[in-house]
Amino acid sequence: MRTPGIIPVPIAALLPGESPRSEGPDQEHVARLAEIDGPLPAILVRRSDMRVIDGMHRLLAALIRGQETIDVEFFEGTTEEAFLRAVQANITHGLPLSQDDRRAAAGRIIASHPQMSDRAIARASGLGAKAVASIRRRSTDVVPQLNSRIGRDGRVRPLSSVEGRWRAAEVMAENPTASLREVARIAGISPATASDVRRRIQAGEPPAPVRSDTATVPAPALPEFPEAEAADIDAMVPAQGGRPRAEHGVRLPQPSPAMVLEKLLRDPSLRLKEEGRHLLRLLQQNASAEWNHLTAAVPPHCGALVGSLARQYAATWLEFAQHLDERDQSTAQKAVS
Structure with missing residues (x-):
């Protein structure tokens, strides 16, 4: 009596699948299976293309025995899922995989x-x-690095609570009405952690505590700038745009671009949105460019073209700055009225 879900299939309708065995079928093992008195266990076949996922040794043994059909259990899934199932099947029964095949x-x-x-x-x-x-570390150049992984119990867990916190902050910025449970589910953190993230954002703090030995958010490397005291930067760089503040009628000096960029890079309201991160990357690229060396890199026959592009880009930045000034002035007028 056959197990439910297992049916006889003509051997001629089956095709060999991709095996995790680098050296192919073991002929001695095939011969031993062919000598078994009784039906062979069912093989696993992908229904969409009738390729054997697990059981090539049994299929070859059935051919030696002169069988025209073999019991089959069908599998539904992608090629990648089929290979995973094949590896799992070869680990749990039959001829063991070699160490090299397991690592591959x-x-x-x-x-x-x-x-x-x-x-x-x-x-x-x-x-x-x-x-x-160890294999994963050696594969980092070609394997996408995710913020979470699925464990043996099927639960999704973030690789870093810091990454989960920043993801929660992004969700809150995109959907301010989302519940803490919904934010926690999307970010892969606990509701209690999501609550702490919301509290920190409302207090003007970054979503995760800043530690000296870890980076809270992956960001492009900064060029080397002279260090400045945070208090000096905050005094010279206005919090809501515009020009530097003046006290007692004394106009403060214009802060250096490095100091302004340093402050912007610490601002969570920019780092939590994709558009904000894009703007920061553009500003960093401008700040890190070595213009003197770039001038020497332009060949004479390209000078006019590059110069024209530079003027157009400069005009675009100037127009962008003017739009910001107009928006700030309009906001200030509405606040006064």
Whole structure:
């Protein structure tokens, strides 16, 4: 009596699938299976293309025995999901995979399922979690790095509470009416942490405590600027735009671009939005450009073209600054009236 979901399929209708075994089927193992007295266990086949996911040794043994059909259990899923299932199946039964094949399989699973935790991939590939972590570190150039991973229990956990906090702040900025539970679910943090993020934002603090040994938000590297005291920067750079404040009729000197950029990069209201981060990147690129060296890099026949572009870009920045001035003046007039 067959197990429900398993049906006989003509062997001629089946195709070999992608196996995690680098050296192909083991002929001695095929011969041993062919000598078994009784039906062979069902093989696993992807329904969409009739390719064998698990059971090539049994399929070859059935051919040796002269069978025209073989019991099949069908699988529904993508090519990547089929390969993951094939590795899992070869770990739990049949001829064990070699150590090299397990490591190669783990590397491929990391690439196709980067959201899986090291322990989950270790369980699927038959390796240790430390070995999987080592393979993942060597794959960082080609594997996307995510902010969370799915564990063996199926739960999503953030790799860093700091990243989860900044993600929660982004969700709050995009949807101010979202509940704490909804924010926590999207950001992969607890409701209590989401509540603390909201409290910190309302107090004008960054979503995560700033530590000297960690970076709260990934950002492009800053060029080396002379250090300045935070109090001096805040005094010279106005909080809401406009020109530097003056006290007792004394006009303060214009702050250096480095000092202004330093203040802007610390402002959560800019860093929490994609448009704000884009603006900061543009400002950083302008600040870090070495114009004297760039002038020498322009060949004579391109001088007029590059100069024309530079003037157009400068005019665009000037127009942008004028729009900001007009907006600030309008806001100030409305506040007075």
